[in-house]
Each structure stands twice: as C-alpha cells, then as structure tokens.
Amino acid sequence: MSADREASALTPAKRVRGTGAAHNGTSHFIQQRVTALALLVLGPWFAISIGLAARNGFAGGEARAYWSALEGARNYLADPVNAILLILLLAAGCLHMQTGAQTIVEDYLHQPFPKHFLLLANVLACVPLFAIAAFAAG
Numbered sequence: 001m002s003a004d005r006e007a008s009a010l011t012p013a014k015r016v017r018g019t020g021a022a023h024n025g026t027s028h029f030i031q032q033r034v035t036a037l038a039l040l041v042l043g044p045w046f047a048i049s050i051g052l053a054a055r056n057g058f059a060g061g062e063a064r065a066y067w068s069a070l071e072g073a074r075n076y077l078a079d080p081v082n083a084i085l086l087i088l089l090l091a092a093g094c095l096h097m098q099t100g101a102q103t104i105v106e107d108y109l110h111q112p113f114p115k116h117f118l119l120l121a122n123v124l125a126c127v128p129l130f131a132i133a134a135f136a137a138g
Contacts, residue, residue, distance in 0.1 A: 028103050035096035042089040049082065077137060090133045098126035 053076040077083050101122045109115040 028099055031099050032096065032103070035092045035099070038088070038092035039096060042085060042092060045085065046089055050076065083137065086137050087134050090130055090137065094126050094130040094133075098122060101126075 053072050077086070102119060105115060105118045105122065109118065
C-alpha cells in the first residue's frame with residue numbers, strides 16, 4: 001500500500017463517493033457557494049430597486065408619505081419580475097441560513113440529543129420563516 005492510502009482515514013467507498021464523516025459535506029459546500037453567489041447578485045439588486053421605488057413613492061407631503069410608501073410597495077410587488085426575484089432572494093437567504101446552521105451543528109456538537117434537537121429546530125425555524133416571508137411578499 002502507498003503512504004497516501006495508509007494516511008487517509010477514508011474508506012475506498014467514501015473516496016469514490018466523495019463524502020466525509022458527515023456523509024454530505026460536498027453537497028453542503030456546493031450549496032453554500034451557490035446560495036452565496038445568488039445572494040451576492042440578488043442582494044444589491046434588491047437594495048437598489050427598493051431604494052429607487054421608495055424614492056419615487058414619497059412624492060407627497062409628510063402626511064401622505066406613509067400611504068404613498070405603502071402604495072409604492074404594492075406597485076413594486078405587483079411587477080412579476082420584482083416579485084419572483086424577491087422570492088428567489090428569500091429562498092436563497094433561508095437556504096443559506098439553514099445549510100450554514102446545519103453544518104455548524106453537525107461539525108461541533110457530538111452528543112446525540114442536543115445535536116438532533118438543534119437540527120430539528122433549525123428546519124422548524126427556517127421553513128416557516130421562508131413560508132411567511134414568501135406569503136407576505138406575494
């Protein structure tokens with residue numbers, strides 16, 4: 001046997017599948033990078049477009065500013081492109097948050113009960129958060 005194979009703690013099957021001790025490290029790594037890239041594109045788009053929409057929505061006096069802003073938000077989300085991109089931003093953000101928290105819990109907690117409890121709490125927090133945000137946006 002070569003020195004590389006003796007030094008490696010991975011079995012041949014794990015070496016072929018590309019999985020480590022957590023059995024899904026590569027997929028989490030790729031998922032984190034893809035969602036981060038989506039957030040890098042969609043985040044500035046949202047900040048710029050909502051800023052421009054808010055600036056155009058405050059055309060009235062101070063008493064009308066609140067209602068004008070609400071009307072501006074309704075008009076902003078009435079555009080299908082804005083609504084779809086906003087939901088994609090929310091989905092990428094929630095998925096990035098869920099995957100990151102899952103990776104931290106799997107890597108640093110070794111007792112079964114707190115680990116499984118936090119993994120379940122992570123999913124039970126992120127899924128409703130996205131559902132509520134997407135419902136509010138749509």
